[in-house]
Amino acid sequence: MNRHDIIIIGGGPAGLAAAAAAREAGVEDVLILERDVRLGGILNQCIHNGFGLHTFGQELTGPEYAERYADKVEELHIPYKLKTIVADVSADRIVTYVNAEEGVQTVQAGAIVLAMGCRERPRGALGLPGYRPAGIYTAGTAQRLMNVEGYSVGKKVFILGSGDIGLIMARRLTLEGAQVCCVAELMPYSGGLNRNIVQCLNDFNIPLRLSHTVTRIHGKRRVEGVTVSEVDENRRPIPGTEEFYECDTLLLSCGLLPENELSRAAGVKLDRVTGGPVVDDKLMSSVPGVFACGNVLHVHDLVDYVSEEAERAGRQAAEYVRGGGGDGETVVTLEAAGGVRYTVPQFIRPDNMADSVTVRFRVSDVFRDRSVAVYYDGVRVSKRKKRIMAPGEMEQITIRKDGFKAGIPKKITVCVED
Amino acid sequence: MKSYQLTCIQCPIGCALTVTVGDGGEVTVTGNTCPRGAAYGEKEVTHPSRTVTSTVPLEGGALPRLPVRTRTDVPKEKIFDIMAQIKKTAVKAPVRSGDTVIENAAGTGVDVIATKTVPAE
């Protein structure tokens, strides 16, 4: 069997940054496997600007951001295979991939970086009643059809869900001459960034109806309209609030799901909340030598954080194949409590941790003038006031190694407090 | 005197701004918590600008569409004029990211540029 020191699954921004970081950390033999016809992942279809403010201090479009990382991979002469699907990963890091030239191949990896990204929650997972007419797309599929393949998806469009992709598509469709009648959001707050509400909806007078959902899709062959109802605090439609909107297209922008079939096959333990692998401070999963980063680990709204996280995963994978460190016995569990939905990583191995570890998390509701508190075994060690926190924006705290001088806690709790 | 209600987008806090323009053109911003909000509010009301992104048909490359954008932001009221010009434009591969696709789009003085490198097939 062929062997590679590090195999990276997925050539999106996460895979590319992980590959470059692993090579720069001194591992020569790195291979990227990508199922698409080009590198860059989802960014190829995100033609709008707003990427890279943190990393490059300027606003790039998705393709420009992706190209910077793809160019780096080329400059470092890191090999990659396109149109190559990884079909299986085993717990002892045997990777099975398929492509037209080589057929089915199995290779042994010294370490694996999972960077498969995520996919959109499809109609089936939303349980929308009605027929199954043509004209229903997830927002990202519509984005690919328009931006990459050049099709027009509809003339009169209703968007369900206020996720960023739906908002971006509302603007895109309007600029292309379609009419976007409305964006409806089940929750009482938007799932998208403020900036996208202003620049994609308000700029074009597109109404956003919070606490509303689609309760019926009309049309047998093609979408002819939708019935929209207001929902109560338990997200159940309120009878008598139905309104009909005529439209020929319905876009769904109702969340993203990390794509973890391969992780599951390898026996990687998954987090019920994030849908991604449970990882330690080195972004290593429950399977030794298998690392994860980017949207496969947890859904990110800013690609800059994806790149940073992926560099960390790449460096750690390099460290692992060089036999560096060792994990140590001690494990500190990170607990997400009151108002915090999850943390990534989910635990820390302090014996071999970096001087500081960034812990990212999301809150469960919109909180104004509240604090993020951190407890070590029930004793509060920090409390930081935040003007606003919202489920749509990722938050972070830093855990410092020297904070463990007084003794290593068993459990670190992160929560929202008054 | 005229007044406008805006949401500041300079940071995630999203302060609710009220911008008033007096009869002599003097602008006052309230509701902001920091100077960035004041600057944003004033600009949004006096000369709002945006970056326009779209795609144009691409001939002879591996992709049927080429993504493009305005090199810098342009006055907001020019967005649809620029889109009309973009819709009449087609490009032949090869093209490099940053290449000019439309010069001086809709008379704004700003070029529309390619945002992807696509070699000829």
Ligand SMILES: Cc1cc2nc3c(=O)[nH]c(=O)nc-3n(C[C@H](O)[C@H](O)[C@H](O)COP(=O)(O)OP(=O)(O)OC[C@H]3O[C@@H](n4cnc5c(N)ncnc54)[C@H](O)[C@@H]3O)c2cc1C
């Ligand atoms: C539509 C959309 C709009 C966005 N807009 C913004 C924005 O405006 N600003 C911003 O900063 N961020 C934005 N984001 C977020 C950001 O783009 C993503 O967080 C980032 O692209 C995630 O990178 P990734 O590498 O983890 O995943 P991806 O980019 O999805 O890459 C994953 C790659 O893995 C490949 N792959 C998957 N499974 C396999 C397999 N079995 N074998 C081989 N290859 C495989 C896929 O083909 C893909 O190329 C947006 C995201 C989406 C989905």
Ligand code: SF4
């Ligand atoms: S005014 Fe300042 S604090 Fe308020 S949203 Fe704008 S940038 Fe943020």
